[in-house]
Amino acid sequence: MSSKKAVKKPETKTKQRCDDCGKPVDMTMQISAPGSKPGAKLCADCFEKRGKKIASEIIRNGRERLSTHVELLPVSLTTEELLARSDRLANIESEISAEDERHAQMKAELKAGMTRLVSERSRLAVIVSQKSEPRNVEVAVYQVPNSHSVEIVRLDFNQIVRTREMTKEELQMVLPLGELGAANSGGDDPAA
Numbered sequence: 001m002s003s004k005k006a007v008k009k010p011e012t013k014t015k016q017r018c019d020d021c022g023k024p025v026d027m028t029m030q031i032s033a034p035g036s037k038p039g040a041k042l043c044a045d046c047f048e049k050r051g052k053k054i055a056s057e058i059i060r061n062g063r064e065r066l067s068t069h070v071e072l073l074p075v076s077l078t079t080e081e082l083l084a085r086s087d088r089l090a091n092i093e094s095e096i097s098a099e100d101e102r103h104a105q106m107k108a109e110l111k112a113g114m115t116r117l118v119s120e121r122s123r124l125a126v127i128v129s130q131k132s133e134p135r136n137v138e139v140a141v142y143q144v145p146n147s148h149s150v151e152i153v154r155l156d157f158n159q160i161v162r163t164r165e166m167t168k169e170e171l172q173m174v175l176p177l178g179e180l181g182a183a184n185s186g187g188d189d190p191a192a
């Protein structure tokens with residue numbers, strides 16, 4: 001191939017690399033033409049190829065080129081690219097599974113958060129309407145005189161909360177030893 005044909009701007013630096021083929025050459029040429037990036041430094045062969053290409057494309061089958069733009073079109077993969085895509089395809093299945101799991105977990109967390117809020121709202125609504133809330137209050141257990149019953153008395157207001165039968169342990173504390181057996185087997189408050 002001729003290296004003189006399309007020369008526009010010879011450069012004299014030694015061993016530059018051609019932008020198209022990467023070949024080290026003594027001299028590169030800059031190409032400037034419509035549809036070509038300005039300033040590409042090419043070896044003589046590539047310069048000629050580009051020149052021919054450009055020339056052939058400005059007028060193609062007798063049609064004048066009006067403009068250029070970019071479109072998404074199928075391009076064959078190199079072996080390396082094909083390998084990379086295949087690897088990615090193999091890996092993506094497990095990534096999808098992991099993502100699915102993450103979604104399920106997040107959904108569960110969101111649902112738990114909502115349940116917590118709804119439950120707190122119900123609890124507060126009751127408290128506000130009753131103007132009171134359950135708290136731990138110290139209470140005392142008193143024997144009802146001449147009975148096997150006790151009264152549970154809250155100590156903050158000295159009020160009876162409820163009465164109930166004595167437990168075995170409480171009976172042991174108040175009964176003479178001889179009567180304990182009868183009280184245990186009888187069950188219900190024989191002395192009341």
Ligand SMILES: [Zn+2]
Pocket residue numbers: 018019020021022023042043044045046047
């Ligand atoms: Zn080249």
